[in-house]
Amino acid sequence: MTDSSARQADHDIDPLFVNRWSPRAYSSEEISEGDLFRLFEAARWAPSANNAQPWRFIYARRDAGRWPNLLALLNPGNRQWAERASALVVLVSKTTHQRPGDLTATPLRSHSLDAGAAWASLAFQALLSGWHTHAIGGFNREAAPGVLGVPDGYVVETMIAIGRRAAADSLPTELQTREKPNARKPLSELVAEGRFAFE
Numbered sequence: 491m492t493d494s495s496a497r498q499a500d501h502d503i504d505p506l507f508v509n510r511w512s513p514r515a516y517s518s519e520e521i522s523e524g525d526l527f528r529l530f531e532a533a534r535w536a537p538s539a540n541n542a543q544p545w546r547f548i549y550a551r552r553d554a555g556r557w558p559n560l561l562a563l564l565n566p567g568n569r570q571w572a573e574r575a576s577a578l579v580v581l582v583s584k585t586t587h588q589r590p591g592d593l594t595a596t597p598l599r600s601h602s603l604d605a606g607a608a609w610a611s612l613a614f615q616a617l618l619s620g621w622h623t624h625a626i627g628g629f630n631r632e633a634a635p636g637v638l639g640v641p642d643g644y645v646v647e648t649m650i651a652i653g654r655r656a657a658a659d660s661l662p663t664e665l666q667t668r669e670k671p672n673a674r675k676p677l678s679e680l681v682a683e684g685r686f687a688f689e
Contacts, residue, residue, distance in 0.1 A: 497671055510617045511671035512624040514571040515661050516653030521551060521576035525619065529652070532615030536608040539600040542587040545608040548580040548638050559637055564649065565628040571661055572626065575651035580634065581609055582644050605647050616652060624651045 497508040530547055538544065550557040552575065560578040561569060572578065583605035586595035598604075613623045626649040634646045658669035682688065 497673070500677065506614055506617060508671075510613055511622075513622050513655050513669060514624060514665055515656040515658050515669055516571070516574040516576065516622075516651065517656040517660075518552065518574045519576055519654045521621070521652060523551070525621070526551065526577055526652070528619060529612045529615050529621070533608040533612040536604070536611040538604040538607065539598065540587055540589060542584070542598055542601075542604065544584040544587065544598055544601040545605040546582040546584065546644065548582065548640075549577055551577045560649070563629045563634055563637060564626065565630070568626050568628045571665060572624075572651045574656070574660070575624075575653040576621075577652045579612075579650040579652065580638060581605055581647045581650060582638075582640055583647055584644050586643055601645065602647060609648070609650065612650070620654070621652055622655050625649070626651060 497511075499508050526549065533545065533547070534543075536545070548560075550560045557578065560580065561573060563580075564572055564578075583601040585598060585601050587598040588595040609625065613625075616623045629649050631646060634640065635644075638646070640646060658666045661669060679688065
């Protein structure tokens, strides 16, 4: 199986950050509820503005409960590989927050950012626990709230596949060449001191 040994950090960071990547080849191995909730527990402790904790996770484990509903939300290209994942998760964020003592809720401008922090925490805990994750943007965003019972005031952010890695040759031919960690832009394209200085 492909690993991330070709990735090299330019600064001294924990290997966790370069070792995490998003494979598509999964083994169909079952994930226990305990293993899955370990990942949600890590996400629970993510930082959030005003401690609002706007993230919500809707999940289905493989071949159980509402698995077919979540799988059907994926576009056909993503469904062909994600159907072998151990769990599918939908990340939702609450767009408002009511601070203690306030009578009404106000817009939470950082809801997507905070949900992203929770997703990152889940992804890193998954890797530490021997699982892999892949965030999926290609799904039916219009149908998702109805299928999942998501009320107004919440945004469906992304879907996430979780599973044990399998060999790349378990994927359809057109995906096999993509089954490897990708590079990152250099910091010079991402970081500027004091003023925006990017293309």
